[in-house]
Amino acid sequence: MSFLAKYDNAVQRNDSFVCVGLDPDMTKLPEHLLGTPNPMRAFLTDIVAATRDIACAYKPNFAFFGAQGLAGWEALQGTIDAIPQDLPIVLDFKAGDIGNTAEHYAAMAYRQLGVDAVTVNPLMGTDAIAPFLAYQNGCAFLLCLTSNPGSADVLRLNTERGALYEVLAQQAVHWSQTGPCGLVVGATHPDDLSTIRAIAPDLPILLPGIGAQGGEIRTVIQNGLNRNGSGILVNASRSILYASRGADFAEAARQAAETLRQMLNSAREKMRK
Amino acid sequence: MSFLAKYDNAVQRNDSFVCVGLDPDMTKLPEHLLGTPNPMRAFLTDIVAATRDIACAYKPNFAFFGAQGLAGWEALQGTIDAIPQDLPIVLDFKAGDIGNTAEHYAAMAYRQLGVDAVTVNPLMGTDAIAPFLAYQNGCAFLLCLTSNPGSADVLRLNTERGALYEVLAQQAVHWSQTGPCGLVVGATHPDDLSTIRAIAPDLPILLPGIGAQGGEIRTVIQNGLNRNGSGILVNASRSILYASRGADFAEAARQAAETLRQMLNSAREKMRK
Numbered sequence: 001m002s003f004l005a006k007y008d009n010a011v012q013r014n015d016s017f018v019c020v021g022l023d024p025d026m027t028k029l030p031e032h033l034l035g036t037p038n039p040m041r042a043f044l045t046d047i048v049a050a051t052r053d054i055a056c057a058y059k060p061n062f063a064f065f066g067a068q069g070l071a072g073w074e075a076l077q078g079t080i081d082a083i084p085q086d087l088p089i090v091l092d093f094k095a096g097d098i099g100n101t102a103e104h105y106a107a108m109a110y111r112q113l114g115v116d117a118v119t120v121n122p123l124m125g126t127d128a129i130a131p132f133l134a135y136q137n138g139c140a141f142l143l144c145l146t147s148n149p150g151s152a153d154v155l156r157l158n159t160e161r162g163a164l165y166e167v168l169a170q171q172a173v174h175w176s177q178t179g180p181c182g183l184v185v186g187a188t189h190p191d192d193l194s195t196i197r198a199i200a201p202d203l204p205i206l207l208p209g210i211g212a213q214g215g216e217i218r219t220v221i222q223n224g225l226n227r228n229g230s231g232i233l234v235n236a237s238r239s240i241l242y243a244s245r246g247a248d249f250a251e252a253a254r255q256a257a258e259t260l261r262q263m264l265n266s267a268r269e270k271m272r273k
Numbered sequence: 274m275s276f277l278a279k280y281d282n283a284v285q286r287n288d289s290f291v292c293v294g295l296d297p298d299m300t301k302l303p304e305h306l307l308g309t310p311n312p313m314r315a316f317l318t319d320i321v322a323a324t325r326d327i328a329c330a331y332k333p334n335f336a337f338f339g340a341q342g343l344a345g346w347e348a349l350q351g352t353i354d355a356i357p358q359d360l361p362i363v364l365d366f367k368a369g370d371i372g373n374t375a376e377h378y379a380a381m382a383y384r385q386l387g388v389d390a391v392t393v394n395p396l397m398g399t400d401a402i403a404p405f406l407a408y409q410n411g412c413a414f415l416l417c418l419t420s421n422p423g424s425a426d427v428l429r430l431n432t433e434r435g436a437l438y439e440v441l442a443q444q445a446v447h448w449s450q451t452g453p454c455g456l457v458v459g460a461t462h463p464d465d466l467s468t469i470r471a472i473a474p475d476l477p478i479l480l481p482g483i484g485a486q487g488g489e490i491r492t493v494i495q496n497g498l499n500r501n502g503s504g505i506l507v508n509a510s511r512s513i514l515y516a517s518r519g520a521d522f523a524e525a526a527r528q529a530a531e532t533l534r535q536m537l538n539s540a541r542e543k544m545r546k
Contacts, residue, residue, distance in 0.1 A: 023374070063370060063377035069385045073346050094369050096394055097336060098421040101296070104336035112342045121369055123396045123416060125423025143396060148371040150398025157432040157440065164437070167430065 003116040003139040004180060006088035007204065010056040011230055016261045019090070019206065020051050021237025022060040022079060026068065028242050030249045040068065040075035043249075045082045047241060050250035054257045057233050058083050059206075060115075061092045080113055088116040090141060090206065090233070095132070096121030102131040110135050117141060119184055119206070122168055126175070133179025139204065140181040142172045144196060147186025147209030165192070169199040176203060184208065187234065190219030197223055208235040210260070217260075221267035229268065236260055276389040276412040277453060279361040280477065283329040284503055289534045292363070292479065293324050294510025295333040295352060299341065301515050303522045313341065313348035316522075318355045320514060323523035327530045330506050331356050332479075333388075334365045353386055361389040363414060363479065363506070368405070369394030375404040383408050390414060392457055392479070395441055399448070406452025412477065413454040415445045417469060420459025420482030438465070442472040449476060457481065460507065463492030470496060481508040483533070494540035502541065509533055 001009075011017065024040040033039045048058065060079060065072035083089055095105040095118060109118040117139035120132050132140035145155050145165040155165045162170075168183075175181055182204035185196055197205070205224055210217065217234075224232045240260070244252030274282075284290065297313040306312045321331065333352060338345035356362055368378040368391060382391040390412035393405050405413035418428050418438040428438045435443075441456075448454055455477035458469055470478070478497055483490065490507075497505045513533070517525030 025377075061370075061374055061377075063368075063374045063381065066381040067377040067385055069350070069381075070343065070346055073343055077342070092370075094367075094394070096367050096369075097365075098419065099423075101334055101336045104298075104334075104340040108336065108339040108342075112340055121367070121394050121396055123394055123427055124419045124421060125426030125428070127421050127423035128419075129423075146371065146397045146401075148397060148400050150372075150400035150402075153398030153444070154396055154437075154441070155398070157434065157437070159430040159432045159437070161430065164427075164430070164432070168427070171426070 001086070002137040002180070003088050004204070006086055006116055007057060007233070010087050014053055014056060015265060016054055016056045017232050017234045017264045018055050018257055018261045019057040019059050019233040019235040020047070020055045020240055020257060021208065021235045022047070022058055023064045023237040023241065024075065025064060028245065030245050030247065032247055038071055038075050038078070040065070040072065041078040044075065044079040046250040047253050048079065048082050050254040051240070051257045052084055052087065054254065054261055055087060057088045057090055059090045059092050059235055061237065077113060080115060090117040090119065091115040092119045094119050094121045094143065096124050096128050098124065099127040099131055102128050106131045106135060110138055119143065122171065129175055130178065133175060133181060136179055138180060140179070141184050141206045142168065142181055144168050144172065144183040144185050145189050145192055146184065147188045151186065166195065166199060169196050172203060173200050182206060187216070187220045190216050190223055193220065194223035197226070201226060204231050204233065206233045206235060210234055210236050217263050218267045221264060222271055225268070234260070234264055274359065275410040275453070276361050277477070279359055279389055280330060283360050287326055287329060288538060289327055289329045290505050290507045290537045291328050291530055291534045292330040292332050292506040292508040293320070293328045293513055293530060294481065294508045295320070295331055296337045296510040296514065297348065298337060301518065303518050303520065305520055311344055311348050311351070313338070313345065314351040317348065317352040319523040320526050321352065321355050323527040324513070324530045325357055325360065327527065327534050328360060330361045330363055332363045332365050332508055334510065350386060353388060363390040363392065364388040365392045367392050367394045367416065369397050369401050371397065372400040372404060375401050379404045379408060383411055392416065395444065402448055403451065406448060406454060409452055411453060413452070414457050414479045415441065415454055417441050417445065417456040417458050418462050418465055419457065420461045424459065439468065439472060442469050445476060446473050455479060460489070460493045463489050463496055466493065467496035470499070474499060477504050477506065479506045479508060483507055483509050490536050491540045494537060495544055498541070507533070507537055
């Protein structure tokens with residue numbers, strides 16, 4: 001099943017735009033898990049079990065696994081394997097390299113780890129992206145305007161063809177004729193989101209930055225939805241994962257994800273009226 | 274010992290600007306190694322032993338290890354451990370993410386794997402780079418103008434402050450006031466290299482694209498060296514690693530690295546006259 005089919009299914013079934021970001025920070029894990037053989041894996045397996053009927057997708061963030069070496073890789077693979085087959089997984093990796101190398105990153109994501117989509121950095125241009133587009137059941141989420149303050153340094157530069165993030169959105173529409181892709185737009189830039197949605201009416205948009213980074217839910221929904229009232233993945237990581245550090249962490253995570261789901265849906269309902 | 278001290282030492286001792294790129298492609302390894310417990314690791318350990326008195330640095334390319342999962346991670350760690358302590362290692366990862374995540378990528382590179390430098394994608398701006406600059410003994414090689422044809426798509430866009438790659442070179446000079454950084458410039462763009470060297474006279478420049486990608490040695494030396502006649506790492510991967518697929522692969526790799534070393538040094542000598 002393709003990424004897009006899994007996403008559409010999950011949005012419908014769980015009535016949700018919540019993407020649960022999996023950023024397992026060893027310094028923030030519940031203490032009672034620290035004695036288990038692989039605390040990250042134990043933690044995330046419980047998080048997934050507690051949110052699988054609330055999420056429209058999961059987004060493991062490679063950095064947090066990579067920082068733990070072999071144990072981190074095992075936790076990443078174990079977590080991916082614990083996510084139900086019909087829920088889409090976006091590997092957050094920001095991959096970007098020359099074609100020959102990009103092929104190996106695509107193989108790592110799609111064949112070795114078995115995810116459904118991957119975040120891709122478009123700085124190196126077409127041939128760095130093509131190996132990801134070749135996976136017709138996947139989806140390459142291309143960085144467009146990221147959630148961090150520093151995004152202005154480069155992504156907002158004015159070019160001969162408009163602001164760089166606008167150029168990247170245009171390019172993504174062009175690249176999407178070759179293979180499935182989407183955009184990454186920080187929820188911290190809700191006003192720019194309407195410009196980007198106008199450039200790319202049909203691309204799925206991954207929106208990080210809602211929870212700990214403070215993005216605004218209402219404007220995100222208003223400006224982000226496509227003409228079918230869908231097409232967004234609103235990611236929250238820390239605000240869900242670390243809602244509690246006690247033995248009730250999974251239940252607290254479920255509550256945080258459910259609250260976000262309801263806030264997003266309520267903003268959508270208000271728009272329809 | 275810092276990256277820069279190791280680099281300066283190695284350039285002097287081995288009289289070399291050759292950076293040996295470690296891109297272990299499972300489909301190209303010598304057949305007699307395929308039956309060993311970890312063929313990648315066996316292959317690269319021999320490559321390192323055969324070139325350690327010729328190289329000024331090693332550059333493992335994460336994609337090729339990542340595509341092999343756990344075995345790949347073990348090969349990467351084993352290879353890093355097999356490289357002599359006084360030779361610098363650049364992890365080619367093209368890392369780039371928001372600050373909180375970038376901290377974990379920096380920890381993966383510098384603490385978990387124990388490398389001396391890392392390639393970094395600057396698209397996301399200052400706060401995505403700062404966690405790498407915080408390692409004062411490391412070096413963040415920032416993408417400037419990459420070796421691939423697609424580099425023109427984005428990196429050559431004209432902005433309000435010049436071509437994007439020029440802006441990135443200027444930014445790198447600015448960022449280098451905070452912590453050690455360098456630039457990645459494809460050896461396939463020797464003419465642009467003089468522009469970049471003029472903008473960043475003191476930054477080390479990593480130059481991929483000489484071997485399989487066809488960069489020109491003479492112009493690279495002419496335009497790339499700093500005022501001390503140093504400051505470049507000329508990377509070759511495939512042309513060294515796969516010089517032979519037979520039992521003599523390590524000796525053939527040594528010969529290929531030695532030939533490149535001599536060509537670079539001979540171009541430098543001609544410049545001096």
